[in-house]
Amino acid sequence: MLRLERVSKTYRVGVFGSGRLEAVRDVSFEVRHGEVLSLIGESGSGKSTIGRMILRLLAPSAGTISLDGVDVATLRRGRLKEYYRRVQGVFQDPFSAYNPIFKVDHAFGLIRSEFFPGLSRDEWDAKLAAAIESVSLNPGDVLGRYPHQLSGGQLQRLLVARALLLDVDLLVADEIISMLDASTRIDVLNLLADLKERGLGIVFITHDLSLGNYLSDSTVILRRGRIVEMGATEKVFGDPRHPYTRMLLDSVPSLREKWTDVDGAPIVDGGGDDESDDEPPRLVEVAADHLVATP
Amino acid sequence: MALRVDDLRVYYRTLAGDVKALDGVSFALADGEIMGVAGESGCGKSTLGKSLIRLDARMRYVSGSVALDGEELPIWDDAQMSAFRYRRVSIVPQYAMSALNPTRKIGRMVRELLRSRGVDADAKRPELERRLGLVGLSADVLDRYPIELSGGMKQRVVMVVSTLLDPSLLIADELTSALDVSTQKAVARTLVEFRDRRFVGSTIVITHDLSILYQIADTILVMYAGKVAEKAPAEELVSTPRHPYTRLLVSSLPQAGARYRERRLAGIPGRPPSLLDPPRGCRFRDRCPLASARCLEEPPVVEVGAGHAVACWEADAAPPPETRLQTAEAS
Numbered sequence: 001m002l003r004l005e006r007v008s009k010t011y012r013v014g015v016f017g018s019g020r021l022e023a024v025r026d027v028s029f030e031v032r033h034g035e036v037l038s039l040i041g042e043s044g045s046g047k048s049t050i051g052r053m054i055l056r057l058l059a060p061s062a063g064t065i066s067l068d069g070v071d072v073a074t075l076r077r078g079r080l081k082e083y084y085r086r087v088q089g090v091f092q093d094p095f096s097a098y099n100p101i102f103k104v105d106h107a108f109g110l111i112r113s114e115f116f117p118g119l120s121r122d123e124w125d126a127k128l129a130a131a132i133e134s135v136s137l138n139p140g141d142v143l144g145r146y147p148h149q150l151s152g153g154q155l156q157r158l159l160v161a162r163a164l165l166l167d168v169d170l171l172v173a174d175e176i177i178s179m180l181d182a183s184t185r186i187d188v189l190n191l192l193a194d195l196k197e198r199g200l201g202i203v204f205i206t207h208d209l210s211l212g213n214y215l216s217d218s219t220v221i222l223r224r225g226r227i228v229e230m231g232a233t234e235k236v237f238g239d240p241r242h243p244y245t246r247m248l249l250d251s252v253p254s255l256r257e258k259w260t261d262v263d264g265a266p267i268v269d270g271g272g273d274d275e276s277d278d279e280p281p282r283l284v285e286v287a288a289d290h291l292v293a294t295p
Numbered sequence: 296m297a298l299r300v301d302d303l304r305v306y307y308r309t310l311a312g313d314v315k316a317l318d319g320v321s322f323a324l325a326d327g328e329i330m331g332v333a334g335e336s337g338c339g340k341s342t343l344g345k346s347l348i349r350l351d352a353r354m355r356y357v358s359g360s361v362a363l364d365g366e367e368l369p370i371w372d373d374a375q376m377s378a379f380r381y382r383r384v385s386i387v388p389q390y391a392m393s394a395l396n397p398t399r400k401i402g403r404m405v406r407e408l409l410r411s412r413g414v415d416a417d418a419k420r421p422e423l424e425r426r427l428g429l430v431g432l433s434a435d436v437l438d439r440y441p442i443e444l445s446g447g448m449k450q451r452v453v454m455v456v457s458t459l460l461d462p463s464l465l466i467a468d469e470l471t472s473a474l475d476v477s478t479q480k481a482v483a484r485t486l487v488e489f490r491d492r493r494f495v496g497s498t499i500v501i502t503h504d505l506s507i508l509y510q511i512a513d514t515i516l517v518m519y520a521g522k523v524a525e526k527a528p529a530e531e532l533v534s535t536p537r538h539p540y541t542r543l544l545v546s547s548l549p550q551a552g553a554r555y556r557e558r559r560l561a562g563i564p565g566r567p568p569s570l571l572d573p574p575r576g577c578r579f580r581d582r583c584p585l586a587s588a589r590c591l592e593e594p595p596v597v598e599v600g601a602g603h604a605v606a607c608w609e610a611d612a613a614p615p616p617e618t619r620l621q622t623a624e625a626s
Binding site: 042043153182183185186187189190209210211213215247248250251252253255256258259 | 562563
């Protein structure tokens with residue numbers, strides 16, 4: 001459904017834009033209907049930039065992003081509005097996504113005036129109630145409330161409901177549960193799983209490998225803008241081939257086993273920020289649906 | 296016991312009334328123990344950490360006592376506490392990256408800090424350099440400004456500087472939550488390393504991330520709505536939790552390697568009560584699948600095993616964890 005082909009993004013940085021920061025380098029992948037694809041990486045890996053490019057909040061410097069074969073960059077006006085009917089995003093901070101002086105209904109009102117001006121009051125109310133129920137909330141509990149009266153989990157689920165009002169095919173979820181408490185974050189994850197079962201494609205952007213493992217069908221591991229490993233989640237997590245993926249998986253605090261310590265090893269970051277990586281890596285297929293970057 | 300906290304109550308003054316963020320918390324910490332404090336936002340875990348070192352202007356000490364190495368800590372008196380701060384009780388703040396003075400070279404900042412505590416800075420210099428070396432930093436960083444260092448480097452500098460006078464108690468508040476996983480692991484292991492080398496006596500690690508605590512802590516204290524729910528050795532708390540809240544919390548974490556297709560995890564319905572006017576009795580009552588009439592009365596903290604204390608009337612009556620987890624998933 002959504003396909004990225006050799007997408008790159010370069011930011012100009014520094015005085016007069018003299019410097020160049022390659023945030024995303026030569027990234028290609030595809031998201032199908034009913035598939036959750038995790039983009040996993042540390043800070044600076046380019047994962048959020050990719051999400052923003054899919055949502056057309058940023059334009060790629062090179063490469064194409066296409067939805068059902070149509071280059072997204074060429075869309076204008078009506079066609080662009082159609083695109084947003086099908087592709088929506090939800091972001092990290094639910095508390096700042098709402099205007100605190102309006103009730104949460106306001107966020108839905110904008111969707112109505114923009115996309116459904118012809119709907120009668122009753123039709124709209126029924127549609128809204130259905131969307132809110134589909135994210136496991138009771139419309140009576142949340143409508144007519146102010147954002148500060150609701151929990152982060154409720155607000156975040158309402159934002160998903162807002163996206164669902166528009167018959168979306170693809171949802172870009174950028175760190176949507178990292179600000180939620182442990183007891184509610186799993187509900188939002190389960191909601192995404194249910195939506196996926198109903199055919200929604202999801203780009204799940206996270207730094208948390210356990211969440212990616214829980215939810216996604218396929219996984220893309222990013223490092224400084226490049227894909228280092230990608231493929232079916234059970235292959236990437238079960239049989240990691242790239243040293244960086246292995247290092248990430250080793251560093252994740254798990255509740256199953258403890259970190260194994262190497263005695264006498266110096267305490268330093270495993271990130272290796274200063275390592276040079278000028279060699280353009282190629283993605284090589286090591287097994288069916290499992291690609292690894294090799295220099 | 297290196298640290299003993301008894302029935303500590305610290306409230307926040309607000310226009311709407313007192314927020315009872317810490318409402319009768321008691322625990323003890325052995326010398327050299329790393330205790331993790333876990334809980335959801337608003338459970339009082341950060342208030343606990345702050346209370347042990349410095350109450351800010353909004354916080355009001357109500358009652359309770361804190362004793363460090365047998366000596367009473369005057370936490371209600373900002374001026375008297377000053378004699379303990381940094382020397383005996385130290386903290387690594389949540390945003391350690393921004394804890395360094397940007398206008399000072401790091402060496403000068405450390406010198407000024409030590410002098411303000413009446414310590415001979417030059418005599419401490421070799422030890423400072425040795426410890427910087429231990430966390431993989433050269434002595435050159437002392438001649439640099441904070442802006443010249445990366446986030447992870449600054450974090451390590453702050454950890455070394457905070458513990459330079461070998462405090463009896465170190466408080467680390469959400470030390471690792473802003474870091475990438477690889478750096479997170481290095482920083483978390485540094486805490487253990489510092490304890491092993493006796494740079495610090497006991498450590499309190501405050502975080503919302505139970506899996507980090509499982510990796511580094513000796514014991515874990517779970518807080519809920521301003522009170523202690525459960526305290527146990529880390530291994531035991533994760534494998535056989537007794538409080539219904541801890542059970543539901545542990546079983547909701549994907550860190551155990553679950554995938555939703557194989558085993559669907561469940562969250563905890565509802566949300567914590569407001570601490571402006573907390574309900575009588577057990578505060579987890581409204582969200583608890585085991586709640587009964589007894590829970591209208593406040594449950595005492597009861598010892599259920601070696602070093603394992605629980606505040607729940609039903610902790611004994613509860614069926615084994617396996618069955619409980621399944622019920623939680625089914626509901």
